[in-house]
Amino acid sequence: xxxxxxxxxxxxxxxxxxxxxxxxxxxxxxxxxxxxxxxxxxxxxxxxxxxxxxxxxxxxxxxxxxxxxxxxxxxxxxxxxxxxxxxxxxxxxxxxxxxxxxxxxxxxxxxxx
Numbered sequence: 762x763x764x765x766x767x768x769x770x771x772x773x774x775x776x777x778x779x780x781x782x783x784x785x786x787x788x789x790x791x792x793x794x795x796x797x798x799x800x801x802x803x804x805x806x807x808x809x810x811x812x813x814x815x816x817x818x819x820x821x822x823x824x825x826x827x828x829x830x831x832x833x834x835x836x837x838x839x840x841x842x843x844x845x846x847x848x849x850x851x852x853x854x855x856x857x858x859x860x861x862x863x864x865x866x867x868x869x870x871x872x873x874x
Contacts, residue, residue, distance in 0.1 A: 762787045765856050765865035772871045773846055781841040783856030783865055791834040794859040797841045799852035800867070806855070810841060823849075846872045 769781040781797070796811035810820045810830040818830050829842040839856055853867040 763858060763861070763863040765858060765863060767854065767856055767865045767868040770854065770868035770870045772873065774874050775847060775872055777846050777872070778842070778844045779846065779870060781843070781854055781856075781868065781870070783839045783841075785837045785839070785856075785858055788858060788860070788863075790837040790858075795830075795832055795839040796857045796859075797830060797839075797854060798857060799850075799854045799870075801849070801852040809854070812839065843870070846870075848872050 764786045765783055767781060767783045769779060771779065773779050792814060794811060794813045797809040798806050799809050800806045808821050809824055810818065810828055812818050812830045812832050820828060827845045832839045851870060851872050853869055855867045856865045857863060
């Protein structure tokens with residue numbers, strides 16, 4: 762059974778940084794494309810970033826240049842380094858593994874002064 766567990770969220774001031782982690786289990790982590798998505802208040806879930814099995818990265822326009830996705834297959838973990846955070850980045854962040862509707866439970870990130 763696929764399990765994904767996010768951590769690292771919290772409250773940060775505008776311009777600050779956070780690093781989210783997502784640990785996967787129950788599947789061959791290294792064989793899956795991993796991605797991050799978010800739900801901003803009152804909006805639908807949206808794509809944020811993805812990293813494929815060859816470590817190639819792709820970002821949504823609003824976060825490009827500020828967020829960095831990476832993966833450590835030895836630790837079955839995907840990361841999202843978020844720098845220069847803005848209030849509009851406030852959302853619940855979810856990680857996802859390819860191959861089905863494999864989602865984590867989500868973690869809150871709040872950017873506010």
